[in-house]
Amino acid sequence: MFFVEGEKSVLEVLNSDFLIEKLFVTESFEQKHLSQLKTFSGIIEQVTQNQLEQLGQFQSNDSALAVVKMKSNRAFSPEAGEWILALDEVRDPGNLGTIVRIADWYGIKRLVFSPQTAEFYNPKVIQATMGSFTRVEFFYEDLGKVFDRWKLPVYGAFLDGKNIHSLQEIRPGVILMGNESNGISPESSQWVTEKVTIPGFGQAESLNVAIATAIICDNFKRLSN
Amino acid sequence: MFFVEGEKSVLEVLNSDFLIEKLFVTESFEQKHLSQLKTFSGIIEQVTQNQLEQLGQFQSNDSALAVVKMKSNRAFSPEAGEWILALDEVRDPGNLGTIVRIADWYGIKRLVFSPQTAEFYNPKVIQATMGSFTRVEFFYEDLGKVFDRWKLPVYGAFLDGKNIHSLQEIRPGVILMGNESNGISPESSQWVTEKVTIPGFGQAESLNVAIATAIICDNFKRLSN
Structure with a gap:
């Protein structure tokens, strides 16, 4: 419950x-x-x-x-052309909830979380989704196992990847975001088929993970449409 | 202090x-x-x-x-080609701090806040900026007076504006973001020269103001470069 x-x-x-x-x-x-x-x-x-x-x-x-009643942790299989959001140890409930709301805004209906990601049913998560928690499907599992099963392109957010403003073509698959402090884990990195980066123009060292998720979703949706 | x-x-x-x-x-x-x-x-x-x-x-x-020591509230004048971020009653300290960090990421060095915007020197704001508070300049003033003085294009974030993915050309000026619940006030709306909107693809009704700021900055920087 x-x-x-x-x-x-x-x-x-x-x-x-x-x-x-x-x-x-x-x-x-x-x-x-x-x-x-x-x-x-x-x-x-x-x-x-x-x-x-x-x-x-x-x-x-x-x-x-x-x-x-909580839903059971049931894995899904992506449909052709579907974008999936994967979170690797996003630990802050506020960030997780905000990311679910962003996914819902951009029409991403299904997410997969590493076991160390914040608990979806935490009240802070539910509150931060602003109702979007009712419109997404998700499960928790070791991400390596999931990516191995799906055989989809995995776009991972890094600080040293390809500039998302220069991407010419993307194939639907997984957008992978990492932990607030450490980014994507070495284990999950092995499954990344394309490293992508949000170009910075000032001096801030990084962006909050929810902010970064939103910018990447926005760029990918712009390219896909 | x-x-x-x-x-x-x-x-x-x-x-x-x-x-x-x-x-x-x-x-x-x-x-x-x-x-x-x-x-x-x-x-x-x-x-x-x-x-x-x-x-x-x-x-x-x-x-x-x-x-x-706090800095005094001194107004600045934008330089030619400079982008300024204006906040109209962004009341949550976490949002204000996150927005300052985003501005710093996108090379926007100067901001102007309506008097009802959260207090910049609130510890929660300072923490959320992740150090970016040292690299921006800002002042608090009635936004109408400021826009009247500057005579710059003002791009305001609304739910019924022009799709930012379709913008072809923008002239440097002000990006104006509104209050968490009520958006841009009627008074400030009068000064908006172009209403802009982040396209949604799902069912979420809105985005958090810091998220929206990031997406608009990203789109504008992409267009300006």
């Missing part, structure tokens, strides 16, 4: 294929979203804002909290 | 034109960076890691903390 908190996220999870075990709502949330709640067949319990905040992690929550 | 904490940031501020009032260092930091500390003429006080952590905001700091 995991918690989904706040108006927007609870409405998103009500509209998703996640199984909601129980729903805690304030009176005002219930009245505001009566029609959506009618289609929900599970248990609804009315509570006060104070009770909601004691139940969950949010400092302030005057709407709702859903107790939701 | 403001605090700069941690090894990397303190080394950056030692190499900058900021005036350091006092430096608190652990023995190990002092020994590791002896040559750099020799050129510093101010007061150095040796403390324990425990004392450092009590002084500052960092939960863990085994290196150093600098007490630094």
Whole structure:
């Protein structure tokens, strides 16, 4: 089980294929979203804002909290032409959540995470996705095994790769992003078919991993379209 | 005065034109960076890691903390061909710091902030810049007054502007980013000469403001070069 908190996220999870075990709502949330709640067949319990905040992690929550069943860790196989995002030890929950939101923005629906990547169902991850957690599919597995199975191009983000502004052609496959401090691990690096780099024009040494993911997705989508 | 904490940031501020009032260092930091500390003429006080952590905001700091003089809020005038980043009520310190780091990556050295934008010298901002705070110039002022004075093109980020992937030509000027929830204010909107939008390919409703800033800077730098 995991918690989904706040108006927007609870409405998103009500509209998703996640199984909601129980729903805690304030009176005002219930009245505001009566029609959506009618289609929900599970248990609804009315509570006060104070009770909601004691139940969950949010400092302030005057709407709702859903107790939701986690999905099982089931591997998928990419379809032809599909882009997949792979994360190698992205440990910060805020970064993971932001990356899921970026993937959803760029139409990347499936992700694969190394076992040391942050826990997807962490409340900070769920919050940072801004509802996008309901629209992606993912699993955790040793990335080497996954890449070996898929035999797809793997574009890895490094500081010494090919300038993404100069790429002429890309073939759909995997975008691989590494750990906040250490980047892509040596083990995963072996599977990278093309190292790519975001060109810098100033003096900052690096970019945050979520920022870098967004820029690479944007460049790849521009090239693919 | 403001605090700069941690090894990397303190080394950056030692190499900058900021005036350091006092430096608190652990023995190990002092020994590791002896040559750099020799050129510093101010007061150095040796403390324990425990004392450092009590002084500052960092939960863990085994290196150093600098007490630094804030710069005065002095307006600048853009040079010909210069890109300026303007922020209209970006209120989250983490977002502001991340945006400063992005500006530094893309060689944008000067920024202007609306009065309601987060305080630059907030420890969370300083930390999120990862040292880039030493390499940018900025001031706070009513943005309308600033844009009126500068008479430059103002590219504003909206959800209904021109697709940045389709822009053919841009003239150096101002990139304007708005508040986390409400975007660019109606007052600032009046000064926007071109509305621009990051194309979405999925279902996320929006992007975080720091993410959006990075993608726009990347697209504009690609076009300018």
